[in-house]
Amino acid sequence: MTRTIVIGGGIAGLASAALLARDGHDVTLLESRSELGGRAGLWSAEGYRFDTGPSWYLMPEVFEHFYRLFGTSAAAQLDLVKLDPGYRVLFEGDPDPLDIRADRAANIRLFDSVQPGAGRALDRYLDSAATTYDMAVKRFLYSSFESFRSLLVPDVLRRLGRLARLLLQPLDKFVAGYVRDPRLRQILGYPAVFLGSAPNLTPSMYHLMSHLDLADGVLYPQGGFATLIDSIAGIARAEGVRIITDARVTAIRVTDRNRVAGVRYDDADGRSTQLDSDVVVSAADLHHTETELVPAKLQTYPERWWNKRVSGPGAVLVMLGVTGQLPQLAHHSLFFTTDWGRNFGQIFGTKTSVPSPASLYVCMPSATDPSVAPTGDSNLFVLVPVPADVTLGGGGINGAGSTTVELVADAAIAQVAQWANIPDLAERVSVRRTVGPADFADDLNSWKGGALGPAHTLRQSAFMRGSNMSKKIAGLYYAGGTTIPGIGLPMCLISAEILLKRLRHDTTTGPLAEPLPARPKRHPGPTDLPGVTEKPVKSAPRRS
Structure with a gap:
């Protein structure tokens, strides 16, 4: 069997591991943190549960196709509801929001x-x-x-x-x-x-x-996006993938013939371990993989290549537990400033700054899902786009983040309160946590502290985005939002499928036939090693 190591336990890493195991690889997945999910994380406090990343379920046929490759379906794995309105849009200086219907x-x-x-x-x-x-x-x-x-x-x-x-x-x-x-x-x-x-x-x-x-239309998985991560992790385990958490990869090992030899990683206690493999798939941030884990002379995408690329925006995330309900907001609400061209200029221009006021996004899953907040209360996730700049600092709990991040959060809360006519919003906040660009860099090794990955400009789309295979190290491949085809949960699932096609030298351009053949029989062995700490999240009943 081909011994394969997958770096990163986000959706792309889990999907890649599952597909490769199904195809006959002997797969070990290494995740640096104690929980799986990557950007699609979960944080809980005082009865509130927050998705810390993706919150839009779009391109449902991509999820359905992925599940069908393994002989199951989205309906069997998730409790999906269609949102109506799909989202609400509030405009600066305009008292009348617009609801985008289903x-x-x-x-x-x-x-x-x-x-x-x-x-x-x-x-x-x-x-x-x-x-x-x-x-x-x-x-x-x-x-x-x-x-x-x-x-x-x-x-x-x-x-x-x-x-x-x-x-x-x-x-x-x-x-x-x-x-x-x-x-x-x-x-x-x-x-x-x-x-x-x-x-x-x-x-x-x-x-x-x-x-x-x-x-x-826009869908939502009851219980939050952690249920999606749990379902794909479950599929990976069922296919025989070994998952090791608290395993921070420090190097991709290479033979003197420039072929993958395996990886070196540190466990939670700092002990260094070597694993041998024939193939390494990095679903971690591509900039981190290339500039930190690969020897300088063997980097396909060295720092000088990145100096010519455009990062997507950074973000200040604000997670709020709010007493009482907020009918002024929908499950998804967008706040658009009048001069949003200036907003984008501040984020992507040569001289960047934090927009104020900002065009921002608010997710209130408690409008749909009673499991994410105490009965009668509201769960708010606010995303403020900012420049991808780690010097803005990181976040914290109850105001413990950097001065800049907490000021951005305060301004966002005040903006939502004013525009949506919730004058007492700040006084009703009982739980507060912020995340800043420095957290994306520290926790997810994100290039420049960006929240998403390289922006989809013309020079960073399709084949110009880069290859999912190293040009200098045989056996090294990439998956995830920082490689092809791009940003977003559906794209990450597709990136895993493209990876499998690359390893098969399959140059077709459409999705693979459903379902995939059953995986070849292998010698019995453990499918998990110590270190996995995540637990399934029970889907919540639908709210009428």
Whole structure:
């Protein structure tokens, strides 16, 4: 059997480990922290439970496909509910928020009510988004770009002119061709933020994202996103993956013939251990992998390569347990400033600063899930985009973070209170924790302390994002949001599948056939080693 080590126990690492084990690899997964999940973490205090990272369940067919590869389904693994409204948008100086509904027809009517004729324009826009999305799934998202021959097919060649326009025209200009109202332009431009970018930096190819929220709708797994991590970890174990937590990899070992030999890691007590392997897959941050774990002369992506790249935004996260309910907020609420171009400039410009006021995001899962807060109380997760800059500091509990991070949190709470008309919000906070860019760097080895990874600019999309295989070390591969195809939970699942295709030298561009063949029989052995501390999170009943 091929002995394989996977570095990182986030969703990409777990999915990669599961797929490779299913394919016959003898897999050991090493996670530096005591719990699994990576960015999709969990924090609990005083009866409140917070997802510390991803909170949008989009591209449901990607999750469904992944589960079906293993002979199961999303319905069997998760308790999914559709949100209606999918999200609420509040605008600076405007007392009337807009609710994005759970179906396309309702959103077309909404756009028409804001700007006469915009409904018909949205209909055309969503047709384009759906066509582009289908093309992306069929020809680009599941490709390793090991060979470009598979892209020289009639359906791609016929659309070369349109594809060129979608790649070269920024999203904000593309949106402006459909609607005039600035609020509607912001709604259509906001998906750039999911991609760690800004509307003026993101290729309009990514208008396909609007197909996901404005037509497909937004889902939520009851119990929170930790249930998703638990389910994929369970699949990995069932496939025979050994999981070791509190195992911080300090080096990827290489033979004198520039081939992977294994890794060296430190356990919770600082003891150093060596593991041998034929293959190493790093699902950790690619910058960390290349510049810290690989010898300098064998780095495919050395520091000078990163100096020419654009990081996605950093973030200040604010987790709040609030007494009482907050009907002014939906499960997902977006707060858009009038001059949000200036906001993006402060985050991505040559001279960065923290926006004030900020276009920010608030998640209140207690609107849907009674298990995440004490009965009658509210759970708030506030995300404030800031520059990817570790000097802004880290967070803490009850105001113990850096001065800058806590001031950003205070301003965000005041902004939400004012814009959503919750004047006593600050007084009702009983639990508070903040996270800052320095925490992303320290806990997740994130490049520049960014919250997401490299931004999806033109030069950092598709095959220009980089390869998922080392060019200098045989047997070293990559997975996760910092490599192809990019940022987000669905993309991380796809990155795991692309990894398997790369190892198989499979140059097809679509998803693998479902289900995967049963894994080859192996000698009996333990599927876990001491160190795993996570426990399943029980799904909560649906709230009527």
